Amino acid sequence: MSTLNSHPRSIHTITSTRRDSQLIKRATVSSDFKPSDILIERFQxxxxxxxxxxxxxxxVSRIETNTSSELYRLGDAVHEVLPLRTSLFMTEGGLQDILYGIRDNTQAIAEEHDAIAKTVNSSIVLHLEKLKKEVKLHIRNIIQDTGKLASLVAAERETSTKLITSLARSIALVKSNPIAVESRQDPWLCNHIVLEQLRKQVYEENMLQKSILIMQTNSAQFEEALVRAIQTVWSIYDEYNDRKSVEVHNRWANSTQLVQSISPNTEWLAFSSRKDSLLDPDTPLRKPQKITYPGDRDPSTMAIHQGILQRKKRFTKSYSEGYFVVTPAGYLHEFKSSDLSKTPTPELSIFLFDSTLGAPTPARARNHKFSLFLGKRTTFVREQAYTFRTRSHAELMGWWEVLKELCKVYFISSVPQDRSGGVTAAVLAVGK
Structure with a gap:
């Protein structure tokens, strides 16, 4: 009977012990969140x-270096043209002084940008790299100082959990079967051990808490120092950059002043005042008709007769007007107009020494005409005979009288007059 009554009590005791163990473990194990982790994350x-x-x-340093290099190159580009030829430009007070000034100012500006680049590298970047190393060291200190203590706390909590669980079991055993309890299972002894362990655990937890509080205080001070250091770094850069910017601005302003200082016509007036530099504006223009050259007055170059004639066309039978010139060489040249500069090449050239001149029409005739029959010497023409017309009988006779002196044969009426033998003499006599 007693055995049957004790069995449910034993089961109840074991169940209660398990529940107490779970509560004890939940109360004593370390939390997943560590106070030091958030500090580590922040400083990362x-x-x-x-x-x-x-x-x-x-x-910034790279930009300043590149700017400096480009400005040096620009200064060299200006230097390429220097010095200017003293025979063409002023040595002082002119364009050459401006170019020298631009070159020097540009190179000085390049030096300012180079100085900024070097200062940023030597002062700013190095200081920031030092700050970064200090942050890494601070993170390491957090891990070392609090991490070791956190591990100790975790170990002590685990030990406490085990001892409290043993206490619960010993209490349950005493209540269920007191005779079976050994000395090491005495609840009093187990509780004494638990109390000592909890004192150790609390001690380690308090040490961890103090360490974290100290680390939080140190982190606040360290972060404040970080911010001040970055502010100092930026102030150094800003102050240095402002100072160099003023110097750069002054250099550009000096170049502007140099460019604006010269009068637009200073160089030209100096150049034009030099002897033999420019053509005298009072020099008269040359006239072609006043040019003399060998043979320009030779009789063979003078026209014997010239003027307007109308020549009959072959197919349309109409007359076209042209400007004709008789030369001592025995040619009758036809041009489109009297302005020979526009049409220097004749439209037609007839060799008169080998041609036959027809009789002129009488004064009472309605049209005043004469004909020319070509000889073998006249080439590059399609027709063998040409008919010419003038506006009056007087003009007709003027042309006819000149041509008869040059043609091989001429007709007065129906009787031909042969000029062979005396042609050469007649031509040579023309113009004398």
């Missing part, structure tokens, strides 16, 4: 901030 971000600022100022 601070390390990234330092890295970003390092990249930023390295970029």
């Amino acid at each position: 971000i601070w390390k990234s901030v330092c890295s970003s600022l390092i990249i930023f100022f390295k970029g």
Whole structure:
């Protein structure tokens, strides 16, 4: 009977012991969240901030270096043209002084940009890299100082959990079967051991808490120092950059002043005042008709007769007007107009020494005409005979009288007059 009554009590006791163990474990194990972790995460971000600022100022330095190189190149480009030829430009007070000034100012500006680049690298970037190392060291200190204590606390809590569980079992055993309890299972002894362990656990927890509080205080001071250091770095850059910017501005202003200082006509007046530099504006223009050259007055170059004639066309039978010239060489040249500068090449050339001149029409005739029959010497023409017309009988006779002196044969009426033998003499006599 007693055995049957004790069995349910034993089951109840074991169940109660398990429940107490779970509660004890939940109360004593360390939390998943560690107070030091958030500090570590925060300063990891601070390390990234330092890295970003390092990249930023390295970029600033690179830009300043590239700007300096380009400005040096620009100064060299201006230097290429110097010095200017003293025979063409002023040695002082002119364009050459401006170019020298631009070159010197540009090179000085390049030096200012180079100085900014070097200062950023030597002062700003190096200081930021030092800050980054300090942040990494601070993170390491947090891990070392609080991490070791956190591990001790975790170990003590685990030990406490085990001892409290043993206490619960010993209490349950005493209540269920007191005779079976050994000395080491005495609840009093187990409780005494638990109390000592809890004192150790609390001691380690308090040490961890103090360490975290100290680390929080140190972190606040360290972060304040970080911010001040970054502010100092930026102030150094800003102050130096402002000072150099003023110097750069003054250099550009000096170049502007040099360019504006010269009068637009200073160089030209100096150049034009030199002897034999420019043509005298009072020099008269030359006239072609006043040019003399060998043979320009030779009789063979003088026209015997010239003027307007109308020549009958072959197919349309109509007359076209042209300007004709008789030369001592025995040619009758036809031009489109009297302005020989526009049409220097004849439209037609007839060799008169080998041609036959027809009789002129009488004064009472309605049209005043004469004909020319070509000889073998006249080439590059399609027709063998040409008919010419004038506006009056007087003009007709003027032309006819000149042509008869040059043609091989001429007709007065129906009787031909042969000029062979005396042609050469007649031509040579023309113009004398």
